[in-house]
Amino acid sequence: MSNTSRSIQQLSKAASIFLISALALAGCAGSPPQSQSNTAASGDITSSAGGTLRVGRMSAVTALDPATQITANNAFAIDKVFESLVSFDADGSIIPWLASEYAISDDGLTYTFTLRDGVKFSDGSELTAEDVVFSLERHKDLGDESPLPLAGPIDSITAQNDTTVIITLSSAYTPLISELANFSNGIYPANFGGKTEEEFFQNPIATGPFVVDQWDPNGDISFVKNENYWQEGKPYIDSLVYKLVPDDTQLQQQLVAGQLDVIDHVPYANVSELESNPSVQVLTNKSWEIEQVFFNTQNEYFADEHVRRAVAHAIDREGIVNAVTFGTATVANSLIPPTIEYSANGEGYALGFDLDTAKAELAKSAYPNGFSATLSIKSGNAALAQEAQIVQQSLAELGITVEIESLEAATFSSKVYGDYNYDFMINSGQSDSADPDGLVSFQADPEGFSKSYWTFYTNDEVTKLLHEGRSTADGEDREKIYFDIQKIMAEQVPYIPLYYTSAVKATTDSVEGLTVLPNGSMLFQDVLLGQ
Structure with missing residues (x-):
């Protein structure tokens, strides 16, 4: 889908693997996770919050349907809008997300997810188990038409009640929990909230920290904060803009000039140069x-x-x-x-x-x-x-x-x-x-x-x-x-x-709280912009 400065070579296998075994887990629960970021947000967040984060990216966002996309240009925009039942943190550990907890039966065939209290879609409507069932069933039914299919031997996905989802398998499938953490299993309203599929994904409603504002499939895309986001007070920034800059040299130049706050690609040859620049932060993490x-x-x-x-x-x-x-x-x-x-x-x-x-x-x-x-x-x-x-x-x-x-x-x-x-x-x-x-x-x-x-x-x-x-x-x-x-x-x-590779990003020194994930994506809900 965090910003330790060690290289992949320095990471031991034992420290870098946090895979959850579906057959070994009896259950997992947790409260909203705290981000691991380049600089811990400190001080009066209320007075520091706000502003627009400008992110330079080399490819435009061309589609926003979680179940039909795979390339990073789309995936790392989709995951700002849509969220899944479980996710992973900066270390790659699976963590509860829209589900506050989940349990796996001893035979590995039944997965029970309890939805987190108080989660709303960006339009203010409540997230229910029926929404989860609709989203996952649609993804499953796409089969190999989806580049990241929900491919396990799933017999049924059912809503036990408004807050409980049960996935039943016909045979054990070890990667299921890991697959459910993919952006491709993002949750959206049942029946697309009354819209057609095409209409919905032009301006999607979901539970993520951001909502699409304006979008040029050949250029930039901008987001505004989701005022109904379930993590109270977040995101701290008011808006997020992905600016298309299809050249890595231009990305670096615009960052140094202050025209961008973050760049998602740092040329290897320029890492040392950027690290020596006091107005720039280089953030690295292990990578998949x-x-x-x-x-x-x-x-x-x-x-x-x-x-x-x-x-x-x-x-x-x-x-x-x-x-x-x-x-x-x-x-x-x-x-x-x-x-x-x-x-x-x-x-x-x-x-x-x-x-x-x-x-x-x-x-x-x-x-x-x-x-x-x-x-x-x-x-x-x-x-x-x-x-x-x-x-x-x-x-x-x-x-x-x-x-x-x-x-x-x-x-x-x-x-x-x-x-x-x-x-x-x-x-x-x-x-x-x-x-x-x-x-x-x-x-x-x-x-x-x-x-x-x-x-x-x-x-x-x-x-x-x-x-x-x-x-x-x-x-x-x-x-x-x-x-x-x-x-x-x-x-x-x-x-x-x-x-x-390592996942290498760079920001201006005014950016705090950015998290780099091992799949190359970034989390922005904890970002604060300094003066």
Whole structure:
């Protein structure tokens, strides 16, 4: 979906994993959580509250339906308006949210949620169990039409009374609680409050801290505070504006000039410079993100496993990390980041840099003399451009000619995610929860929405294992399943893991109380703006 200054490399696995086991929990309860933020709000909040927070972002918000979106440009606007039964904090721990408590039966088949008292929608109407049932049923019924489907074996979602929701499963499904924390399971009024679906999501009503004010799908979006928000007195700011600035250099310049209060992307090369600026704060947190090279396995060249293995051996991942990330990231050796349980990063499964082995692999392929291919990246990101150039130079050693195609974000999404019209690309894989199933399913399930992250990678053994991983209780057996998946995928290389990122944001020194989450989103309800 917080701002410790340690790098991912410094985080131990035990400290960074806070996954809740559905079969181990008897129940969980809590009061409204307090944010973990860059600067604790202090003093007279009433006199300090108010103002407009200006946030620079590289992509516009194009849609606000929680159940049908996945990209960060939309997800991190949706989660300011919609909230879910449970959520996660800056450490990745699952926490009660719209539900004040929940309980899981001993057999793992019945989940009972008690709604928090006094929660209202932004129009002042009361949140009821029927609203929750409607929202979750709609999401479930979308099936694989939803990029983040409510995919568990759900028999029923029912309202026991106005404040109690019961989800019944036909078989155990370990990731359920983690999935319910996703923005995709945001709650809205039953029957869309009497509006059509299209009308509703143009100006949605929900329980979150902010309400959409004005929205240009090709530009900026502005929000105002939800006067009926259930956390009393919050949000402290009056309004929030997402300003479109599709270039990371411009983002930094506008922040330093005071034209923006927050930027959601900080170029790795500029972290030290910003940290030395007394008017700027750089905020970092551990991340569920991994930078990767993705192959379209329908492409004639990259359908050949030997070609993919050759490319993987030809790329110096450590060299990329040193050249591009300036110490803000660590080399990736597995699909699952070490911030998520059952990461095999320490096993060293990823193919290492070895040019001789790369040439030998290419010699085994159907294209021993090389070929030409296009590498697609999103424009406006200096690190991506540099990574692409390193890949281009590396593959030239194999006789593979690479043309770099730099595309504006919307065009990239349309070409890659819509038309599958690419050879290979550099992009990031981002988990939306702390359960390993989220990332593995999105990148390895050929039956899912993304068709294995638009690579069309298919392996029957991996498919079998990922289904087993969903139904196996947390512990050694589940760990072995995910280790086996990561080993197979490292050898067949539908992706090349490059590095694990940190979530890095920057603000002016007047911003207090901002929380950075491990999915790359930010919480703004505790933000105060100094004078």
